[in-house]
Amino acid sequence: MKISLSWVATYLNSSKALESLKKQASVLEQRMPLVGLEVGSRKKLSEGIEDVVTAEILSFEKHPEADRLNVCKVKVSDKEIYSIVCGASNVKQGLKVALAREGCVLPGNFKIKKSKIRGVESSGMLCSESELGLADASEGILELPAKTTIGRPLVAALGLDDEVWEFELTPDRADCLSHVGLARELGRYVGASVQLPEYEKLNFEKSSDVPLISLEVQAKRACPFYSAQLLEGFKTIETPQWMSSHLQAVGQRPKNALVDITNYVLMELGQPLHAFDADKIEGSKLIVRYAKKGESLVTLDGVERKLFKEDLVIADSKGPVAIAGVMGGLESAVSNETKRVILESAYFNADSIRGTVQRHKIHSESSHRFERGVDPNMALVGAGRALKLFKDICGCRRRGALVHFQAKTFSKKLEAHTINLDLRAFKKVTGLDLQAKEISDHLATLEIGTESRSAKVLKVFVPTHRVDLLREIDLIEEVARLAGFDGIPTRFPAMLSVSKPITEGTFDLIQKLRVRMLGTSFVELMPYCFFSDKEKEYAPDVKYVSLENPLSHDWKYMRSNLSTGLLRSLASSTAKGEYRAKFFEASTVFEKRTDLTDVALSSPTKESLHVSWVLLGQRNKDHWSSDKSSVARKEQFDFFDAKGAADLIAQSMATQDRIWQSMNLLPLWKVYDDPKLAPYVAEMAPWIPMNLLHPGRSAIYFTPGKKGPQTNVMGFVGELHPLVKSDLLNVATGKELGVAFGELRCVEDLWKSAYEKSTVAKILKKGSITASSKFPFIERDLAFVFEKSLSFDDIAKVVHKQASDLLVSLDCLDVYPQEDGRVSVAMRLLLQSQERTLEDNEVASLIEKTTSALVKTFKAEQRV
Amino acid sequence: MGSGNLDNFEKNLALIEKRGLELISHAEDLQHLETLRVELFGKKGELTSLMKQLGQMSHEERPVAGQKANAIREALTKSYDARAVRLKQASITKQLETERVDVSLPAREVPQSFEHPVFRAQAEIISILRACGFVVEMGPEIESEWNNFDSLNFPPNHPSRTMQDTFYVSREEKLVLRTHTSPVQIRSMLRSKPPVRMICPGRVYRADYDHTHSPMFHQVEGLLVDEDVHMGDLKGILQYLVSEFFGSELKVRLRPSFFPFTEPSAEVDMQCCFCKGAGCRVCKSTGWIEIGGCGMVDPEVFKSVNYDIDKIRGFAFGMGIERMAMLKYSIEDLRSFYESDYRYFLQFPRWLV
Structure with missing residues (x-):
């Protein structure tokens, strides 16, 4: 939420509010975050243009050497007349301009110097909006109003003596999504309270005027309040300077008064409004209803949106003209040609708006507020405020009465609700010891009233704009926030005995495996857990867990093994010219369950603990001392290096589960040759990236069980298949570069049995260690x-x-x-x-x- | 044989002695010295052959001659030993000189392992909190929406859900990649009755990727539930964790914030570890750095795990491990954690000792 300080100050009942705010700005910037209102940025509008002055072009003539340039005589005062070369096409005699004189430093650290441009002296620069940092792009130099006094600082002339603060609000603080809301919070620090701007008090009394528009609210739950006013007779639709500069300051581009007034009221009160071109509304009738099947609407942003039957819309007799509370339709939007306006001010239920926002992935200032909750009282105040502004600025009038609908339950929402706050509960949660008086005083600063119910209980009246305060605990937070968390006394919780952790063994096992690998010379990596389509094909039989909304095509699937990620890392090493590496990772992999018949299983996916390692390049680093003729000098990592790591892991795992002691291996080609074993391995361990393995220089690890020595598939070690090596590692084919790798599944299905007892918590008793023999060998x-x-x-x-x-x-x-x-x-x-x-x-x-x-x-x- | 024999014998002895001592003192090396020893007083050497003459001498002469011969043998041996010591010394000195190396040449590599800074930081945090009596719990990364959101008081469609850009595994089956480690709290509380004092480290996912956000990162989260727990206890634990982890007395402060699962909620700030609170580039001159979120467990959360909200209270806190590691080890680029720049990684052992 962006606010302008001078705008905010207009709602504070102290004439010195703005002055105090500006004076305390730096302190407030530090203090606001301590009451939960994060200041994202703070900018002085005048930053970098303090030295620019207003001036007038007395005359100009063509530059003798350049067709596109003009040499202008520019007057700042009777004593100060400059000759300035300017390339803009909009220079004309008598134009009031912004002049940066010699020595002036513009935004972007652009220093103005006296210089010669194609032989003609220029002692300054006439500035464009973009050069002044007032707009991202602009054409020609800035044209100031004709009545501008020359020789004054530009900042004063444009009313730029202001600061813009951007608050990063948490989603609960809907009440701060307006200048009035933030004035309430800021006012606490300058001893001022909020005063609403002038507005016409609207009432529902029958008017003798015949209503020219009619209203039908069908969706009463989603729209408990709706009002419409028909405005006509616009004398002007030009937005006044004070309104444009306020809107511009907070990043809104002024268009015309019809649009700007609705935006202004939204920024001012937090009440979204909508203006329809009344002549584009068929039958002069508005219907608030859910969209019908097959309906669609081209919204203001030019996008055609197919509507869902859960979407709340405003429709005329032909069809939808706006998505309620989110965005208007393009066709019924107001324009410079608009003669009559229907002004909507309504209250839409947050749930309904949230659903639409999610379905259409659409966002607007309006939906942002309705989603978070708008003060129900502001619907009528907003309508009255807008009416006042329209009348004052455009000189228009309302035709007929206010057309409105109000559900029976809505009137209850217009009153402050009460919550009891127990002082003892407050202390028990926060540790702060506050008296009832202190609590009342804190709440009073934000217009939250209290009365004492008993010695220890306060009755708190929550105003309707505080949609976040619903329970006692919410009030506890509110008071603690206002009192300041810094006052909470620090204490160290007493030790206590808690029930035995269930999954701690998993953590300890991962640590153990990591320590084991770190005890050798492996480097631990943490690659992303996502697979691309191509990587998925290395182990194609896995039932992959895929993402419905991946960030990129390369990150579509959850990994089924670790080695693919480590090989990806090898490829990025070789791409950087590093041809020697030893990487490992001990972590989880994912797959869908193939067998869902067991109802006890809580999830359709399965996570298993693996360890993987890869070795690339030369076994020993080149050294000046090594024998240049020796073959060993250039020896590459191979199968047997990878196998060594598998032995280490198996030893570690054997202390968890004895089965690892009888781990045995079969060469991959033998597995392929066995008509029963090959499909068995593919079924039991589809995660093994078979397509990456050299069949003659790889092996599958098994442990024995009911089906003989090859019952459980534990993993593999091997060398990279020569056909994929050059492709995967991006190295020239034929370059001798050993790549050996392996991976073992240490625990299958980590969380399945977590509710019963941990599978990994069991650690075998230490075996006895026999003394070494005293006799010679x-x-x-x-x-x-x-x-x-x-x-x-x-x-x-x-x-x-x-x-x-x-x-x-x-x-x-x-x-x-x-x-x-x-x-x-x-x-x-x-x-x-x-x-x-x-x-x-x-x-x-x-x-x-x-x-x-x-x-x-x-x-x-x-x-x- | 007459006394002429003795004279002659003594004369020869004197000759051997004179010549022997002369030769020994000039022996050039150990090998030469050995040759001289054999020649002069070896088994077949000059002295030995001369002593064979003793047998031809008279009873009176023999002891005298024998005595003299032995004295000379002793003299020669002594001289030999002395020379041998000197020559050995000279020879080893020479050897040591020829064996000199250029010590400035590069060493032979001792292969080293490297612990990933994120896991190192994680292990440190865990051991600090274990010392405070927290037990470790773990949980799956693919979670039900109920565990990840609903049970933690995120209403459906609520903007707070969109605060955490969620990866969906299946909208239909309501499965997500967990966006935080908080579902492990829910799992733990569903399994066991209060008191609870647990931490859960782990990988989490959010659909966000730029130079300060990674779609995959790590969190550690703590939960303490008991009858008498308030925000002061939370402050105490966080202060202890920060002091232990960063090894200095950096202050911790809580700043009001909003999370659906805690009320009151707060951001955890610590004094900037680079400038000790004085203000610098890293802390944007504020002197404070945000390291995580925390708060008192919202009663709605306790309701979803069937805890008695009238009896118990609890606090929870969580922090990004990547962030902690970046601060502790002065790592500037978040993405470097997930990339495999070997050379970049090899700088770390220096800092991680």
Whole structure:
């Protein structure tokens, strides 16, 4: 809400109000927010143009060197006559103008200097409205009225010695959406109270005049009060200067008096009015009703709006002419040619207006007020105020009586209502200890009356403009606001025991996973949780949660996995020329429920906790010391780096749930080859972005259950599919750039069981930790040539079986393909006993046993 | 054998001693010194071979000669040891010199992790409030309109709903992306009876995007419900949180405002952490910075969770974690939180220690 200080001051009953307001402006700017009225901005209208003066063009002649320029003789006083070069086309002899002389600094820090323009000296500038900061755009120089006295500051001549304040009001303070309303709040600080402007007291008495317009209100609940007056005989429709400058100050562009008076009353009293061109109203009859099916209306903003049957409209005998309380129709709007006006002043129910506003996504000064609630008393006052202004300014008269409708229930709304305020309740809520007298005094400053009901209870009379004060608690806030929150004593609430939190375990688990990843060298990211159409296709089988009103096409769906977002981040890294990164995120993903048969489920959507990580580029950073010939120097991150992170997460999760200890993996190509497993994985974990994975260098993680070792799908690790790599990362095809990533689903369906007991709250008891052996360990290296189809897992299983308890660890030392297509694998066994020093022959026989088992089981060939 | 033998023996001994000491003192390196040791008094060395002559000597001469020979061996050994120490020292000195490096060359990278500033701030706020006896609760991001609005006293179509530009998942099913963490309050109160003392951190969404608004951001919200709670307690908790989080005695003030779910409602301001209230660019010369909203829980909210409004009262507060992180770590650009500028992020560890 924008107000002009000088305008506001006209409603205060103190002649010094404006002076006090201006004097205290800086203090008030700090204090208003402390009573809940936020000052968004404060601007002096004269800012930057204080030094501009009024002047007159005595004569002008064409510039000798330029056709479009004129050299003007400009008079400020008898002693001050300047020669000024001007390019505007509207210069003429005798024109009163705004002159910026040498040394003057205009808005935008534009300094006026004496200069030569194409050889002719110019000692200043004749200003346009835009150069003065009075308008966004303007044509030619500003033309001042002919009677303007020259040699005066322009600010005084234009009445710009004013300040404009913009209040950022909360939606409850509908009473402040007017100059009168804010005068009430500001008046408290300058010892003045509000006086309404002059208005004609209208009454409903039968007039002998025959009404020339008729009214029918069908929607009585949505429109409990409606009034219309027929005005004619306009002598002028020119808006007076005082009204234009007030309207301009608060950002309204003056048009003609017919429009401006309605706007003025709205800004003044907060009562929206509407002016119809009476000659465009068919049958001289107004009907307030709901729109009918198929009706539409072109509103003032030029938009054709199809009306809904819930929309309240004003109609004539032909059809709708205005959307009630929101916006008038273009056709029936007043114009410079209008001869007769029907002036509407009404009270529309907020609910009805809100619905229309939402359905049409329309907003106007009028709807803004009706939506929040207008003082019911202002409908008649507004009509009377407008009538007075019309008569005074346009010299018109009203034909016939005031035409009106008032619902029976409305008269009750016109009286102040009472609320009891219990002083004890006030103290219990606010902590402030105020006496009844103090409370009464605070309320009195805002015309809120009180009387004492008992020692501890006040009866409060709430005036009709305070539509926000309905309950005792509202009054408690009002008094606390006026007394000031600063006076509330600070206290620290006593500790108390509360019931056990249900979902705290979820928070702690996320923290644990993050700490685990932060313990390595991963960078934590927080990308947006939205997917684009393209990103959705990476995991196409998910039932996506989509947004009905996305901000952009790229943000249409809620993510089903985290890795896509991290890969998006990788792409923005490579776009900046950063080819090395390690990112992770531990957070939630979304999907629609596929199975809605369980009625206990409270939501049709599902949120699960995931952890994902991506690695890009070279494993080790280039260093001046590294061996330039070494292949390792440029080694890229690959599958096995990603797998390492999966191991870490699995270890962490194993302390929550033992099932993670038996997590196993299958290569993706094997999953694809299995006619049962492939669809099973797609059904159980559609979120896995299969289309991004290199089938030969990726794996799916499972844990065992009722359906065997591959019962639960936990996630994946892998390398990026070569076909999507160049596209996704925006790097030249062929550039060697390793991208490995992985993602595990840590908790499926986080909130499903929140009402019973937390699934993630259970943390297993710590396992016992065995002391390390005191006896020496023995290392033995073995190498074999195997068939290519074997996996290291198969080999390790046999070794573990043979070496059993004595095998502390089994490392793979080397893997390389033979010319014959087979693969040579070297491994190192670390053997140790908890009880004794191992004997040479004992070790020898164990190695012998293992070797022969491998040879026998796999037809392996030992390499020596 | 006569005394001539002894004379001769002693003469030879003297020669060995003189020559030996001379050679040892001039030995150039440890290897040379070792050669000399072998030559002079090794198993097959000069002294050893000379001492073989002892057997041919008389009983009287033998001890004398033996004594003398041993004395010379000792002298040579001593000289050898001394020389060896000196040579070793010289050699290590030389080695240390040749092994010198240019310490100004760049170090080898120690890979470092990076905690996102928003989550770091979140974790700090949570641990401060946990110390005040608040428990943590979490909740879904896709919420029913009832949990997000109706139960929190937002009337349908009311302009207060449009204050929070809402993303709709389904208008028909009345599902939204939660616009604040307040629905978690509702869920908690529906589950448990008073007293309640909980905080809920989490991601929230609003359909707004410019340089100071992100469609996705984080909030942390606190709720305390008990029989004797007033605005002074709210002030106390907020003052403690601000002092602990910013690590200095910045004052907190409440400024009247409006939220549908609280009455009275207030904005939470703290003294500007950059100028300590003196006025600067960040606080627009006011000395105060807004960090969140708060108030006493509106009775309508208690009604929607079936709490007895005559018996209990409560306060609630909420703040944007991004904002807190920006203030604490002097981060100017909100959008930098959601982008992945690796180099930009790597500046942080310096500040986040």
